[in-house]
Amino acid sequence: MSGYAEPERPQERLSDAEREEAVGHLMTAQAEGRLTTAELADRSASARAAVTRGDLAPLFADLPSAAPRPAAPTVSEPPLTWAPVPEPTAPMGRRSRALGGRVGDTIMALSPFIALLLFFGFGFWVPGGFTWSWLFFFLIPITGIIVYGGGAATERNR
Template structure:
């Protein structure tokens, strides 16, 4: 989640939905008695005219965190204020749950192949089976996972 004061997202352009959500949050602050009607009108005009998230920061800087809107970095949709802060995007493995299960089993398969190759052949080269772990990780959670996570939302 990203708030308006976050320098990483301050230059991000606002959507109409985000502007209206900001006005709604200002309305909540007015209803709680934190803003006078005149302050609310001035801030609401500024929120409707804002182009970037950084322009909304001064409108909420003196209000409690509960009144300040926060947005999910991935979609820009309003998110629960009580939700924990997380900037890690959700990554979808290749094959979904089956791919995740395969990735979980790969280390055990590598150990099994290590011992089988070592007993039937030589332990000198059997360690190469452990390269299956990063190889499977690259294939299952590799660079394309970012595109898969965007497409499925």
């Protein structure tokens, strides 16, 4: 819509969005002190009841053009700079430090269950077995040392 006071095609019907836009311009005029609260209420009701663009013309005849005003100057900030992302040296995916790779990971994950089975197995089936079967739980850290222990030296040399 080029102007409310002098529309290009006064016979065209208005959409709901155009009616609300006209009411918004009336509210701006009231905020600027060009309309009183009573005038705003009357003109807003008329704008919402308008059918064609020509119906809006009398509402804006005594107001300045509703042309968009230039925006206030803004303080520009320096552009953000980003550091480049280094290229990965190793292939993407999961790398294991375990001796034997994923097999070593699997052995380490199963070691507590194996120790528990050995604890109960020897505890129930060997006479006096519970006295010494707790020693099987030492298999868990020993397995960890065997599987992961060698990886520390290779990590330092990289």
